[in-house]
Each structure stands twice: as C-alpha cells, then as structure tokens.
Amino acid sequence: MAKGFVCIQVERCKGCGFCVEFCPTRVLALSSAFNSKGYHPPHVVNGEKCSGCDLCGIYCPDFAIFGWKARASEGAAHAG
Amino acid sequence: MTAVVETPVINPVEPFLRMDRMPHIWCPGCGIGTTVNCFARALIESKADPEKLAVVSGIGCTGRVAGYLHVDSFHTTHGRAIPFATGLKLANPSLQVVVYSGDGDLFAIGGNHLIHAARRNIDLKVICVNNFIYAMTGGQTAPTTPEPATTTTAPYGSYEPAFNLPYLTESAGATYVARWTTYHVRQLTRSIVEMLQKKGFCLIEVLSPCPTLYQRRNRLGDALETMKYYKERSKTRHGAPTSEVGLTMQGDIVVGKFVDRDRPDYLESMRRRLAEQLGDKFAGVGVLA
Amino acid sequence: MQANPKGVLTGTHFLDGDQACCEGALAAGARFAAGYPITPSTEIVERFAWRIPTVGGMFIQMEDELAASIAILGAVWGGAKAFTVTSGPGFSLMMEHIGYAAMTETPCVFVDVQRGGPSTGLPTLPAQGDMMQARWGSHGDYEIIALCPNSPQECFDVTIRAFNLAEEFRVPVMLMMDECVGHMTEKVVIPRAEEIEIYPRRHTARGPGEYWPYETNGDLVPEMAHAGEGYRFHITGLTHDERGYPAMNAAAQDRLVRRLKNKIRAAADRLALYEEEATEDAEVVVVSYGITSRVAQRAVEMARQRGIRVGKFRLVAAWPFPAARLRELAQRVKVFVVPELNCGQMVLEVERAAAGMARIIPVTHAGGDVHRPETILEAIVEAAR
Ligand SMILES: Cc1ncc(C[n+]2csc(CCOP(=O)(O)OP(=O)(O)O)c2C)c(N)n1
Ligand code: SF4
Ligand code: SF4
Ligand code: SF4
Numbered sequence: 001m002a003k004g005f006v007c008i009q010v011e012r013c014k015g016c017g018f019c020v021e022f023c024p025t026r027v028l029a030l031s032s033a034f035n036s037k038g039y040h041p042p043h044v045v046n047g048e049k050c051s052g053c054d055l056c057g058i059y060c061p062d063f064a065i066f067g068w069k070a071r072a073s074e075g076a077a078h079a080g
Numbered sequence: 081m082t083a084v085v086e087t088p089v090i091n092p093v094e095p096f097l098r099m100d101r102m103p104h105i106w107c108p109g110c111g112i113g114t115t116v117n118c119f120a121r122a123l124i125e126s127k128a129d130p131e132k133l134a135v136v137s138g139i140g141c142t143g144r145v146a147g148y149l150h151v152d153s154f155h156t157t158h159g160r161a162i163p164f165a166t167g168l169k170l171a172n173p174s175l176q177v178v179v180y181s182g183d184g185d186l187f188a189i190g191g192n193h194l195i196h197a198a199r200r201n202i203d204l205k206v207i208c209v210n211n212f213i214y215a216m217t218g219g220q221t222a223p224t225t226p227e228p229a230t231t232t233t234a235p236y237g238s239y240e241p242a243f244n245l246p247y248l249t250e251s252a253g254a255t256y257v258a259r260w261t262t263y264h265v266r267q268l269t270r271s272i273v274e275m276l277q278k279k280g281f282c283l284i285e286v287l288s289p290c291p292t293l294y295q296r297r298n299r300l301g302d303a304l305e306t307m308k309y310y311k312e313r314s315k316t317r318h319g320a321p322t323s324e325v326g327l328t329m330q331g332d333i334v335v336g337k338f339v340d341r342d343r344p345d346y347l348e349s350m351r352r353r354l355a356e357q358l359g360d361k362f363a364g365v366g367v368l369a
Numbered sequence: 370m371q372a373n374p375k376g377v378l379t380g381t382h383f384l385d386g387d388q389a390c391c392e393g394a395l396a397a398g399a400r401f402a403a404g405y406p407i408t409p410s411t412e413i414v415e416r417f418a419w420r421i422p423t424v425g426g427m428f429i430q431m432e433d434e435l436a437a438s439i440a441i442l443g444a445v446w447g448g449a450k451a452f453t454v455t456s457g458p459g460f461s462l463m464m465e466h467i468g469y470a471a472m473t474e475t476p477c478v479f480v481d482v483q484r485g486g487p488s489t490g491l492p493t494l495p496a497q498g499d500m501m502q503a504r505w506g507s508h509g510d511y512e513i514i515a516l517c518p519n520s521p522q523e524c525f526d527v528t529i530r531a532f533n534l535a536e537e538f539r540v541p542v543m544l545m546m547d548e549c550v551g552h553m554t555e556k557v558v559i560p561r562a563e564e565i566e567i568y569p570r571r572h573t574a575r576g577p578g579e580y581w582p583y584e585t586n587g588d589l590v591p592e593m594a595h596a597g598e599g600y601r602f603h604i605t606g607l608t609h610d611e612r613g614y615p616a617m618n619a620a621a622q623d624r625l626v627r628r629l630k631n632k633i634r635a636a637a638d639r640l641a642l643y644e645e646e647a648t649e650d651a652e653v654v655v656v657s658y659g660i661t662s663r664v665a666q667r668a669v670e671m672a673r674q675r676g677i678r679v680g681k682f683r684l685v686a687a688w689p690f691p692a693a694r695l696r697e698l699a700q701r702v703k704v705f706v707v708p709e710l711n712c713g714q715m716v717l718e719v720e721r722a723a724a725g726m727a728r729i730i731p732v733t734h735a736g737g738d739v740h741r742p743e744t745i746l747e748a749i750v751e752a753a754r
Pocket of ligand 2: 004005006022023024025026027028049050051052053054055056057066067068
C-alpha cells in the first residue's frame with residue numbers, strides 16, 4: 001500500500017523532467033504521450049513506492065505536479 | 081471497505097499564485113518557476129500573512145515573478161525594485177517587503193541601490209535569481225557572467241571578471257546572506273523561511289538554469305543537466321567567508337548560509353536618533369497623515 | 370477634506386520660494402519625501418528633513434535621483450502622500466519614473482527648481498529650460514500637469530494645488546519653479562488648516578474580491594488601494610488591463626493610453642490655469658510665466674505709460690496649456706510677445722494656439738539671468754508698430 005500519492009496536471013507540464021529525476025523512489029517517468037502543447041508529461045510508473053514526499057511538487061517550475069501523504073484511514077488507490 | 085482518498089483539491093501553492101495568469105511565460109526547464117515554488121512553500125511554512133506581504137520586482141524574466149504571486153505585487157522599472165521597495169517599506173513598516181529580481185536587475189543597473197539599501201539596513205528580503213545572463217533581452221552579458229562564457233554581446237567569450245554576489249552584499253552591510261541553487265529546493269525553502277523571520281537587509285542568491293539562452297549558447301546541455309551539475313558540484317559550507325565563494329564557469333559551487341548577524345535596521349536607527357534629539361517633540365515616523 | 374493642522378504653519382512668514390514650497394507640501398499632507406541634493410532645490414528637502422520629525426513622517430536622502438523618484442512611488446502605494454525635489458540634471462534622471470508614475474497612475478509631485486542647462490550648465494543661476502522636458506521627457510504618450518509659480522506665496526499655494534491635482538487625476542504633477550523664485554524671499558501668509566482644502570486619495574470603497582486596480586466604472590480615473598490592505602493587487606509599468614495584468618496587444622494599449630491622456634484632456638479647460646490682465650482691448654499680449662512674468666509685468670507697465678494697448682497673460686499651469694483661451698485671444702490680438710528663460714519653448718505652444726491668426730514675437734534668453742524689462746519692452750514696442 002502506497003504511503004502517498006501524486007497528482008499530475010498534465011496540461012500545465014512543460015516536460016523538463018525535474019520531477020522524474022529527483023523523485024527519491026523513482027515513481028515517475030516521462031510518458032511517450034504528448035500534452036496539447038506538445039510536451040511529454042510524467043506519468044506514474046511505480047505508484048506503490050510513492051511516499052508522498054512532494055519533492056516532485058517543489059521542483060516543478062510549472063506547478064504541474066504535487067504529492068501528498070496518505071492518512072492512516074486512506075487505502076491504496078491509484079495515483080492520478 | 082471503501083478506500084477514501086482525501087485528495088487535496090489543489091496544489092498547495094495555488095493560493096499564493098495568480099492562477100488566472102497561468103501558464104506563466106517562462107520556458108520549459110527555466111529555474112525561475114522552481115524558485116517561486118520554493119517561495120510559495122516558504123510562505124506556507126512560515127505562516128506568513130499573504131495580506132501583509134508585498135513583492136516588488138524589477139524588469140527581466142525574473143522580474144515577472146511579482147505578477148504571478150497572489151499578494152500585493154509591483155512590477156517596477158529595470159534596476160529600481162529596491163528603491164521602490166524602500167519607499168513602500170518605510171511608508172508601511174508593518175508590511176513584509178520582498179524584492180524578487182534577476183542578477184542583472186539587482187547588481188548591474190540596480191547595483192548602487194542594492195549596496196545602499198544594505199548599508200542603511202532597510203528591512204527588505206531580497207531573492208536574486210542568478211542565471212548568469214540577461215535573459216529577458218535575449219542573452220547578453222551580465223555582471224555575473226563567468227569567464228569565458230559566451231553571450232550575444234560577448235560572442236568570443238566574456239573576459240570581464242564576474243561579481244561575487246554574497247561577498248559584495250555582505251561588504252555593503254547585509255544581515256543575512258545565503259546561496260542555493262534550484263537543485264536545493266528544501267534548503268532554499270528553509271532559507272527563505274529563515275530570512276522572512278530576520279529583520280534588516282537580507283539576500284538569498286539562487287543559481288538557476290536559463291536553458292534557452294545561457295546553457296544552450298554555451299553548450300552546457302539542458303535544464304536537467306544543469307540541475308545535475310548543481311547537484312554534483314555544490315558544496316554546502318555554512319558560514320564560509322564570502323570572499324571565498326566566487327563562482328567559475330562550471331566549477332564548484334559553494335552554497336549555504338554565509339552571513340547571519342544582527343544590527344539595528346534603518347527605521348530603528350531613525351526612530352532612536354530622532355527621539356533622542358527631539359524628545360517629546362518627536363512626532364514619529366508614520367507617514368499616514 | 371480639510372488640511373491636517375499638524376503640518377500647517379499658520380501665520381505670516383518671510384520665506385523663500387523653496388521654503389514656501391516645503392510648507393505647501395506639509396500643509397497638503399505630504400509626509401514622505403525622498404531626494405538627492407542639487408542646487409538650487411536642496412533647501413526644500415533640507416527644510417522638510419528639519420520639520421518632518423515634529424510633524425510625523427520622514428525624509429530619506431537616496432543614493433541618486435532614480436532612487437528618489439521611485440522611492441516616493443513606493444511610499445504612495447504604501448499609503449503616503451509623497452514628493453521629490455530636484456533640478457535639471459536630476460530631473461533628467463527622473464524621467465523614467467515620471468513615465469512609470471503616469472502609467473501606473475501613482476499620484477505624486479515632482480518639484481523642479483530650474484537652473485541653466487544643458488548638462489551641469491549654471492547650477493546657481495535661473496532658467497526655464499525644462500518646460501518641454503516636463504511635458505515630454507519620458508518616453509511614450511502620456512499627460513501630466515505642470516504648474517509654475519512666480520512668488521514664494523504662490524510656491525506655497527500652488528504646491529498644495531499640485532498635490533490636490535495629483536490625487537484628483539492620479540498623475541505625476543510637476544512643480545516648475547526656477548532659481549529666482551526658489552531663492553527670493555517675500556511675505557508668505559499661511560492660512561489656518563480649516564481654510565485649506567485637500568483632495569483626499571481616491572481610495573476604493575469596495576472590498577477585496579470586488580476590486581480591480583484599473584477598473585474605471587465609467588469615470589476616467591480609477592480608484593486606489595494600498596499594499597497591506599488585503600486587496601492583493603498587481604501593479605505594472607507594462608501595458609495592462611483593468612485588472613492590472615499585463616496585456617500585450619494594440620487594443621489594450623489603445624484603451625489604456627487614450628484613457629491616460631483623456632483623463633487630463635477632458636479636464637483641460639479647468640486645469641489650464643492662467644491670469645489675464647488688460648487683455649480686453651489689447652493689441653499686444655505678453656505671455657509669460659514664473660520669474661519672467663515678474664519682469665514682464667514691469668515691461669508691460671512701461672509700455673502702457675507709452676500708450677501701447679498691451680495686456681498680460683500669465684501661465685500658472687504650463688501643462689495642460691491654455692490653448693483654447695489663447696486661440697480666442699488670437700482672434701483679436703495682433704501680436705503675442707513671449708519672453709522666457711530659454712531659447713523658445715512655450716512660445717511654440719502659443720504659436721500653435723494662435724494658428725496663424727496673430728503674430729508671435731519670442732523674446733528668448735539662454736538663462737543665467739533674467740531679462741531686462743527694456744528687452745521685453747522693445748519687443749512690445751516693435752509689436753505695436
Ligand atoms: C532602463 C532599461 N534598460 C534596459 C532594459 C532592457 N532590459 C530588460 S530586462 C534586462 C536584463 C534582465 O536581466 P536580469 O536582471 O539578469 O534578469 P533575467 O531576465 O535574466 O531574469 C534588460 C537589460 C529596460 N527594460 N530598462
Ligand atoms: S511525492 Fe515524492 S515519492 Fe511521490 S512521486 Fe513525488 S517525489 Fe516521488
Ligand atoms: S517537473 Fe513539472 S514541468 Fe517538469 S516534467 Fe515534471 S511535471 Fe512536467
Ligand atoms: S529565457 Fe531563460 S530565464 Fe527567461 S524564461 Fe527562458 S529559460 Fe527562463
């Protein structure tokens with residue numbers, strides 16, 4: 001069960017890759033798909049490993065991603 | 081049992097940003113957005129009242145920061161953010177006044193204002209985004225451009241010595257001086273929180289990629305490669321003598337908090353002097369008639 | 370609104386024009402001044418620095434005029450009434466911020482005690498060579514108001530007027546003094562505070578959330594808010610929309626620039642202050658302002674003794690220029706004689722207003738001294754021939 005979640009606002013992303021590179025647990029990868037502006041946004045490849053540390057959120061220059069920690073009551077869910 | 085996921089509805093930084101102005105103008109991988117992200121998080125952490133905080137920017141890519149922050153914000157003229165902020169702060173001392181601008185704006189055209197504000201110890205919190213170049217105007221030489229980087233106005237490479245910003249700022253009298261890079265997001269955020277709690281003239285230099293103009297022209301790779309360079313070559317040395325923290329092109333980067341000292345700020349000195357001299361006749365420095 | 374008695378030095382005084390200007394600013398409610406020393410204007414801020422701690426407020430000597438001219442704008446957005454004071458070389462440095470004040474609609478006063486130029490010129494001697502610079506010195510299209518007192522008493526009165534107009538129209542107002550008026554000592558009567566009318570800041574009555582900084586609601590002048598009041602507004606020198614947000618297109622530019630101009634133009638008749646004397650049957654009218662108007666007065670008296678039908682027209686406001694009234698006069702006046710301490714600046718406006726209906730005789734002077742009354746008289750005599 002993941003300890004945290006990450007939310008990606010695909011349309012805001014400019015594909016810099018900071019979030020992918022600096023996620024401590026390698027949760028993310030740049031997807032091969034394009035957003036409407038032609039950038040490759042990240043997607044979750046290892047959702048289980050997300051700690052919700054929000055480092056991706058702090059790095060993102062475009063405010064396109066953020067993570068949060070699961071509460072005890074929260075069960076596993078997909079990171080969307 | 082149904083799993084309940086309490087998704088925060090929005091990115092925590094959104095209340096501090098003018099979301100109606102997004103997307104911002106900065107290029108993919110531009111570090112300015114990362115610094116703004118850290119700034120917004122520092123506001124959250126420090127529980128600063130956004131209604132009592134004003135951000136003043138000069139002109140440049142970094143100068144656009146003021147316009148994206150959801151606080152009272154002033155996009156002034158090139159180089160003059162500090163004197164504008166000085167007037168604003170003195171008129172309303174209860175405001176937390178942050179100056180957010182580029183290295184050219186603050187240290188070239190605005191350099192004289194910066195050293196005098198530091199000398200007077202005006203209570204201003206300065207964030208200087210150093211991308212080693214004049215970005216807004218297309219990549220000309222800045223006072224921070226390291227030898228022998230090329231710029232559009234130094235096509236054969238720069239041969240001017242660059243300013244060491246922390247050294248200059250400390251010498252002029254600042255009470256708090258630190259340097260981080262956009263790689264050091266947590267440290268930068270903490271440093272901003274700390275600076276917001278200080279009184280007097282404070283400055284944080286943040287090295288930041290300008291992939292479009294500086295890195296590309298100098299074949300230094302993209303923004304991500306720059307971030308990796310920051311990660312690999314930065315050495316944290318709190319309290320390092322600022323005379324030793326000068327930067328070279330792609331060399332080691334000393335980061336950390338270099339100066340943290342206290343001395344009376346401008347208003348305090350003014351009040352004390354006038355009260356001493358005028359006694360009961362002193363009517364105070366409040367300007368709201 | 371009436372003046373705050375704290376700043377009003379009620380009584381009869383002997384003051385020079387610089388000191389009277391300072392008292393006018395205090396009476397008008399100015400509580401923040403920033404400046405950089407320059408002859409012959411420094412006395413204004415020297416007095417302010419001496420007076421303000423007992424009135425409540427502050428003076429800061431900045432590192433240069435660029436700093437002084439924008440520190441006052443910061444202070445205004447912090448809630449103060451503020452001004453700066455300079456002379457020629459400093460006025461040149463302030464130009465970018467006159468434009469910034471016009472663009473951001475920041476009410477403020479710039480005092481220029483004119484001396485001989487160009488460049489360092491004649492630091493201690495008079496001129497009126499900055500009149501066009503006051504109007505056109507910053508880049509782009511904008512309007513300002515410029516007033517030109519001719520006595521210490523008027524330095525007091527007109528300074529108050531300058532602050533009031535700055536607030537009413539949210540424009541930078543230039544107070545165009547000259548070295549002679551600045552350094553001449555005369556009786557100045559300062560009335561009681563309740564006799565001094567003050568135009569209050571156009572502060573919005575709307576609450577945060579229902580306010581945009583450049584929404585005009587049918588008026589040409591928007592309402593203001595100050596930093597720290599919870600409005601979280603944005604101000605920029607870029608072309609902007611009603612929200613204060615940058616708007617980089619020709620339509621937004623057209624809307625904004627035309628409003629900035631129209632708010633002054635629409636009130637031009639009321640703003641174009643002047644004084645007329647014996648113009649009803651005049652065939653010659655002397656148009657002058659500032660110290661030159663006092664020399665012209667003497668010349669006009671001398672001409673009248675010779676039986677010449679000469680009238681006097683004195684500009685109290687140089688900008689907006691009273692073109693409409695001068696055009697009316699041009700229909701029956703034969704000649705306008707225009708003495709000024711420059712090589713011909715406001716005379717161009719007189720010429721434009723007269724539109725060929727009356728002859729124009731400029732009486733130029735490069736500055737450093739005032740005209741001899743006889744020189745102006747000669748021009749009047751020639752005009753009447
Ligand atoms: C008085 C004036 N001179 C020149 C300019 C043009 N200009 C705009 S931004 C800039 C340099 C910006 O460089 P920096 O402060 O380092 O900011 P960056 O764009 O790199 O973030 C210049 C020269 C101007 N706007 N105003
Ligand atoms: S919240 Fe932390 S662990 Fe989760 S994706 Fe972001 S950086 Fe990785
Ligand atoms: S850091 Fe932000 S902009 Fe960069 S790839 Fe990740 S989501 Fe996209
Ligand atoms: S030009 Fe450089 S500094 Fe400006 S937005 Fe682009 S990357 Fe950022």
